[in-house]
Amino acid sequence: MTPSTTRRTSAPRILDRCRELVRPALVESVRRLHPWHAETAAFSLGWSGVGGDPVPGSQGKGVRQALAVLGAEAAGGSGADAVPGAVAVELIHTFSLIHDDIMDGDETRRRRPALWKAYGTGPAVLAGDALFALAVSTLAESPGPGGPAAVRQLAGTLGELVHGQAQDLLFESRPWTGPDAVLPQEYRAMATHKTGSLLGCAAAVGAVLAGAPPSTTEALDRAGRHLGVAFQAVDDLLGIWGDPQVTGKPVHSDLRRLKKTYPVLAALAADHPAARSLQALLTSADPLDGPAARRAAELIDAAGGRRATAAEAQEHLTAAHDCLDRVELAEEARGDLLTLIPYLVDRTG
Amino acid sequence: MTPSTTRRTSAPRILDRCRELVRPALVESVRRLHPWHAETAAFSLGWSGVGGDPVPGSQGKGVRQALAVLGAEAAGGSGADAVPGAVAVELIHTFSLIHDDIMDGDETRRRRPALWKAYGTGPAVLAGDALFALAVSTLAESPGPGGPAAVRQLAGTLGELVHGQAQDLLFESRPWTGPDAVLPQEYRAMATHKTGSLLGCAAAVGAVLAGAPPSTTEALDRAGRHLGVAFQAVDDLLGIWGDPQVTGKPVHSDLRRLKKTYPVLAALAADHPAARSLQALLTSADPLDGPAARRAAELIDAAGGRRATAAEAQEHLTAAHDCLDRVELAEEARGDLLTLIPYLVDRTG
Numbered sequence: 001m002t003p004s005t006t007r008r009t010s011a012p013r014i015l016d017r018c019r020e021l022v023r024p025a026l027v028e029s030v031r032r033l034h035p036w037h038a039e040t041a042a043f044s045l046g047w048s049g050v051g052g053d054p055v056p057g058s059q060g061k062g063v064r065q066a067l068a069v070l071g072a073e074a075a076g077g078s079g080a081d082a083v084p085g086a087v088a089v090e091l092i093h094t095f096s097l098i099h100d101d102i103m104d105g106d107e108t109r110r111r112r113p114a115l116w117k118a119y120g121t122g123p124a125v126l127a128g129d130a131l132f133a134l135a136v137s138t139l140a141e142s143p144g145p146g147g148p149a150a151v152r153q154l155a156g157t158l159g160e161l162v163h164g165q166a167q168d169l170l171f172e173s174r175p176w177t178g179p180d181a182v183l184p185q186e187y188r189a190m191a192t193h194k195t196g197s198l199l200g201c202a203a204a205v206g207a208v209l210a211g212a213p214p215s216t217t218e219a220l221d222r223a224g225r226h227l228g229v230a231f232q233a234v235d236d237l238l239g240i241w242g243d244p245q246v247t248g249k250p251v252h253s254d255l256r257r258l259k260k261t262y263p264v265l266a267a268l269a270a271d272h273p274a275a276r277s278l279q280a281l282l283t284s285a286d287p288l289d290g291p292a293a294r295r296a297a298e299l300i301d302a303a304g305g306r307r308a309t310a311a312e313a314q315e316h317l318t319a320a321h322d323c324l325d326r327v328e329l330a331e332e333a334r335g336d337l338l339t340l341i342p343y344l345v346d347r348t349g
Numbered sequence: 350m351t352p353s354t355t356r357r358t359s360a361p362r363i364l365d366r367c368r369e370l371v372r373p374a375l376v377e378s379v380r381r382l383h384p385w386h387a388e389t390a391a392f393s394l395g396w397s398g399v400g401g402d403p404v405p406g407s408q409g410k411g412v413r414q415a416l417a418v419l420g421a422e423a424a425g426g427s428g429a430d431a432v433p434g435a436v437a438v439e440l441i442h443t444f445s446l447i448h449d450d451i452m453d454g455d456e457t458r459r460r461r462p463a464l465w466k467a468y469g470t471g472p473a474v475l476a477g478d479a480l481f482a483l484a485v486s487t488l489a490e491s492p493g494p495g496g497p498a499a500v501r502q503l504a505g506t507l508g509e510l511v512h513g514q515a516q517d518l519l520f521e522s523r524p525w526t527g528p529d530a531v532l533p534q535e536y537r538a539m540a541t542h543k544t545g546s547l548l549g550c551a552a553a554v555g556a557v558l559a560g561a562p563p564s565t566t567e568a569l570d571r572a573g574r575h576l577g578v579a580f581q582a583v584d585d586l587l588g589i590w591g592d593p594q595v596t597g598k599p600v601h602s603d604l605r606r607l608k609k610t611y612p613v614l615a616a617l618a619a620d621h622p623a624a625r626s627l628q629a630l631l632t633s634a635d636p637l638d639g640p641a642a643r644r645a646a647e648l649i650d651a652a653g654g655r656r657a658t659a660a661e662a663q664e665h666l667t668a669a670h671d672c673l674d675r676v677e678l679a680e681e682a683r684g685d686l687l688t689l690i691p692y693l694v695d696r697t698g
Contacts, residue, residue: 036519102471103475104471121470125448125451129477129514130511132481136504137505137508141501147497151497152486152489159382159486162383162386163382163386163479165478166383167383
């Protein structure tokens with residue numbers, strides 16, 4: 001979606017560079033934990049398997065640490081300024097995956113058992129708490145005048161994250177239809193809290209540590225939030241129409257679990273005959289298994305839910321670009337951010 | 350254990366005064382949460398029952414907030430200086446009770462269902478996270494030059510808390526005897542982390558916010574830590590010999606659950622025939638039910654475990670006093686601390 005020029009570094013290279021910059025501090029930070037928590041952290045970060053054996057290559061992309069590094073560079077600082085913030089946001093992301101998997105009952109994560117399946121629920125609760133505490137410590141002890149402002153940024157984000165997770169959990173008990181039904185705009189607010197707030201914090205925290213003015217850090221924060229909503233919309237599309245070979249999840253997985261995702265809510269809110277059929281299917285007592293899930297996916301598409309979700313993703317991607325265009329940033333880092341953002345959202349390939 | 354003079358305020362009055370000072374900020378802080386988390390927080394703080402109905406009078410003593418207020422006053426500040434710190438330590442205490450009850454499988458807390466029993470495990474994990482995040486926010490946003498140092502103090506404490514909980518959970522899978530048995534000094538280290546660190550932070554954080562020098566805040570921190578170890582030792586005595594009417598727990602509850610507490614570990618480490626009999630009883634395949642638990646309690650007492658634990662409590666109580674004696678403090682607040690500390694430990698009456 002961005003014009004690619006020969007001068008631009010590719011997104012995977014940008015991610016690699018940022019990961020290499022942050023990795024030593026992340027490893028050092030994890031080493032401060034109780035050995036049991038260092039093991040569960042290494043497992044959750046994809047560095048090792050159950051028991052601590054090395055399993056290289058199963059780690060995440062490192063989206064949040066990259067945003068932190070690029071945010072610092074975009075604000076005229078060095079990537080090194082961002083490192084404590086980059087470590088903190090990666091740890092908070094890992095904490096939230098561990099606890100969310102417990103709450104959602106998700107048994108797998110990145111094609112491996114979820115931490116609670118591998119180590120038990122109690123130990124997984126504590127492993128998450130350990131990463132939460134470590135993230136706060138890492139940032140609170142970061143040198144430089146931007147430290148306290150960065151801690152405030154992270155603290156506000158933590159509150160938003162749990163707020164978004166509460167909204168998401170409560171959606172489960174709301175009806176599909178009627179006055180208590182979840183509206184698409186409520187879903188967007190949830191996604192902003194649950195996914196956008198940490199991506200916004202990631203983009204802003206490096207700049208905060210580099211001493212950037214509020215106009216810069218706020219623009220980066222807003223760009224990261226829009227990226228988060230776009231990311232969530234694409235995640236919802238993949239949860240229904242994604243290739244199981246690519247997503248690692250069963251086909252129609254979100255539909256089978258009756259998850260209230262954006263495509264379904266947008267379809268139900270549409271004035272279209274397929275919306276009524278979809279409503280009847282979702283509220284019937286029968287389980288939404290293979291053929292019924294396929295039929296639901298067709299009805300969501302027919303009612304415009306798929307198109308609306310793709311438009312939602314595109315709109316927030318454009319908004320993220322606009323946030324970065326409207327503020328003065330170091331050109332090379334801005335270029336890297338503009339390369340990275342659509343790459344992170346486009347996960348179909 | 351302290352000479353009581355007519356000039357001294359009674360401990361319950363001190364607790365009441367501190368609770369009244371902190372309460373408005375604590376209420377205001379909880380009000381910032383998602384309504385669902387405001388409800389679970391009010392339940393966990395003893396302000397209301399399931400569903401939010403008011404249940405006055407079931408709240409805790411407010412030990413940690415009182416220590417924070419008195420710490421600030423002892424350092425020459427005002428109790429008001431301590432308020433953000435007092436709120437933060439009460440929230441962290443509540444968070445840790447919620448998550449510990451999940452990990453330990455404890456179904457009741459203060460004669461009411463534990464939060465996870467009342468609301469479910471997933472919601473209780475999230476409710477704890479919400480309080481954790483709120484505590485960090487409250488302190489990170491506190492005005493005044495001591496704020497960043499107070500955040501660092503709290504962050505270090507959070508790491509110690511989870512470290513201590515990990516030690517405690519791992520004790521469960523260690524044997525009663527042999528080279529891998531838990532030693533009394535390992536138990537003391539666990540209690541210092543798990544119970545002492547937050548009481549130390551509570552005593553120090555108000556002084557930190559009031560701008561006290563490190564010599565003062567460190568003395569208060571150490572006093573709080575000793576109080577924590579003394580508190581834990583008395584808790585262990587009550588877990589075996591406490592009156593169920595007073596403790597709210599079944600008689601011999603810790604023994605029935607085969608908990609590795611100080612009296613048992615001290616008894617097993619003793620060179621006494623009763624230690625060998627106790628060892629045989631604990632390692633037998635039979636459940637430690639009524640008569641066997643009573644026999645175990647007798648053997649622990651005969652091997653000196655009860656006396657050693659009472660001596661441990663007394664030693665740390667004296668050490669807490671000494672910490673406060675060796676540093677310059679405002680006299681009235683020092684007097685209040687010296688009144689409060691033995692009162693908190695003496696919970697037999």
